[in-house]
Amino acid sequence: MPSLEEELFPSTPGKFKDRNRHFHRCFASTSNMFLWALFLIALTASYLCFQSFMDSGNRYFTSTWGGHHWERNVINSAQIRRSHGGMSVLVTGAAGFVGSHVSLALKKRGDGVVGIDNFNNYYDPSLKKARKNLLTQNSIFIVDGDINDSKLLVKLFDIARFTHVMHLAAQAGVRYAMENPGSYIHSNIAGLVSLLEVCKNSNPQPAIVWASSSSVYGLNEKVPFSESDRTDQPASLYAATKKAGEEITHTYNHIYGLSITGLRFFTVYGPWGRPDMAYFSFTRNILQGKPITVYRGKNRVDLARDFTYIDDVVKGCIGSLDTSGKSTGSGGKKRGPAPYRIFNLGNTSPVTVPMMVAMLEKHLKVKAKKNFVVMPGNGDVPFTHANISSARKEFGYKPTTDLQTGLKKFVKWYLSYYGYDQGKL
Numbered sequence: 001m002p003s004l005e006e007e008l009f010p011s012t013p014g015k016f017k018d019r020n021r022h023f024h025r026c027f028a029s030t031s032n033m034f035l036w037a038l039f040l041i042a043l044t045a046s047y048l049c050f051q052s053f054m055d056s057g058n059r060y061f062t063s064t065w066g067g068h069h070w071e072r073n074v075i076n077s078a079q080i081r082r083s084h085g086g087m088s089v090l091v092t093g094a095a096g097f098v099g100s101h102v103s104l105a106l107k108k109r110g111d112g113v114v115g116i117d118n119f120n121n122y123y124d125p126s127l128k129k130a131r132k133n134l135l136t137q138n139s140i141f142i143v144d145g146d147i148n149d150s151k152l153l154v155k156l157f158d159i160a161r162f163t164h165v166m167h168l169a170a171q172a173g174v175r176y177a178m179e180n181p182g183s184y185i186h187s188n189i190a191g192l193v194s195l196l197e198v199c200k201n202s203n204p205q206p207a208i209v210w211a212s213s214s215s216v217y218g219l220n221e222k223v224p225f226s227e228s229d230r231t232d233q234p235a236s237l238y239a240a241t242k243k244a245g246e247e248i249t250h251t252y253n254h255i256y257g258l259s260i261t262g263l264r265f266f267t268v269y270g271p272w273g274r275p276d277m278a279y280f281s282f283t284r285n286i287l288q289g290k291p292i293t294v295y296r297g298k299n300r301v302d303l304a305r306d307f308t309y310i311d312d313v314v315k316g317c318i319g320s321l322d323t324s325g326k327s328t329g330s331g332g333k334k335r336g337p338a339p340y341r342i343f344n345l346g347n348t349s350p351v352t353v354p355m356m357v358a359m360l361e362k363h364l365k366v367k368a369k370k371n372f373v374v375m376p377g378n379g380d381v382p383f384t385h386a387n388i389s390s391a392r393k394e395f396g397y398k399p400t401t402d403l404q405t406g407l408k409k410f411v412k413w414y415l416s417y418y419g420y421d422q423g424k425l
């Protein structure tokens, strides 16, 4: 019968056996035991050093912000430069499409603006950098950071007394949620809570206006969509996270007295837009001579969207900020009821996707190669149509740009930004 030693160590590779005997002889000697002990101590010390290196590494990764110069930039950018009724606004997602436009509009009228953006690569980050450059030229400072970094948020609130937060940072896109569901939870749920936690603890608390979405209406068939319609049938994870955001913000309003306004955006488009959206990617493909895929509903029914031009949405955002009312709490304690509002920001005139394509063809002077396919079950809804009477009543929201005019402006920007030839590449 083979011994235990022979079971554990193979008999054929003789070298292995010999080493094993040598190992036993070494261990038997006291001096070698001492050496082993020293070796173990050295190993433990290296491990502890590694741990501390990792900790300092974490600090290093978040230390792209901070320091005297950085703080001065934040303070300067947050400063209100008009005499009456100015506000100091933290704009999250400031290098994004809507965020960059809102930041510029606020700055133009003399409000203080500090942006924050994590510059993720959901779409070409160079477009986000270009928007950032535009903001920098207009004396708006954008912090490169994530809203999940609560230390950074606390620091920002310590050095700049924001009166308002315009929360636009989010994982956008309806269909991408099937590819990367975690990113929606990270930004739209965890990031939102991280921001609300810091806002509720700050003193004074800011009023918060944030981007919800028309997608919360989901499978609702009653048109036009009113804020009081049911929103408990989301068709995508994106929509579900936006709906969850409405519920989460409600609890912070209820428990801590934060003033909350949720804006349900309807397919916002325009210059400096998002390359993942249909009007944008269609433009690129049409110029490059590539086919575009146009979705259709059941029985070949065209899909339709209440496309809303960026300048109209910006007016809605600013109207919401101006009428938000104050948060009532401070330092995490509620002192009384605070406003909780939800508004549709749409255009009230849906246009079918093939009509939108025809408008692009006209402005680009190029015919599109269209492939019509049945709408895949990937989170899309067949149509959207906003009732905007609440926003009109509350802050005079009145969209003035129809899709034809808005796309003309978009195409003009697109060609100036990418160039006609580059757009074709």
Ligand SMILES: O=C(O)[C@H]1O[C@H](OP(=O)(O)OP(=O)(O)OC[C@H]2O[C@@H](n3ccc(=O)[nH]c3=O)[C@H](O)[C@@H]2O)[C@H](O)[C@@H](O)[C@H]1O
Pocket: 172, 173, 174, 212, 213, 214, 215, 265, 266, 267, 268, 276, 277, 278, 279, 293, 294, 295, 296, 303, 304, 305, 353, 380
């Ligand atoms: O209002 C919102 O809350 C959302 O608006 C936007 O979503 P959507 O309205 O779905 O816009 P978008 O993707 O441009 O598709 C437009 C139309 O083109 C159709 N579509 C799309 C792609 C394609 O390849 N083919 C196609 O026919 C498609 O079926 C649809 O009918 C924002 O992206 C989203 O982040 C959110 O803000």
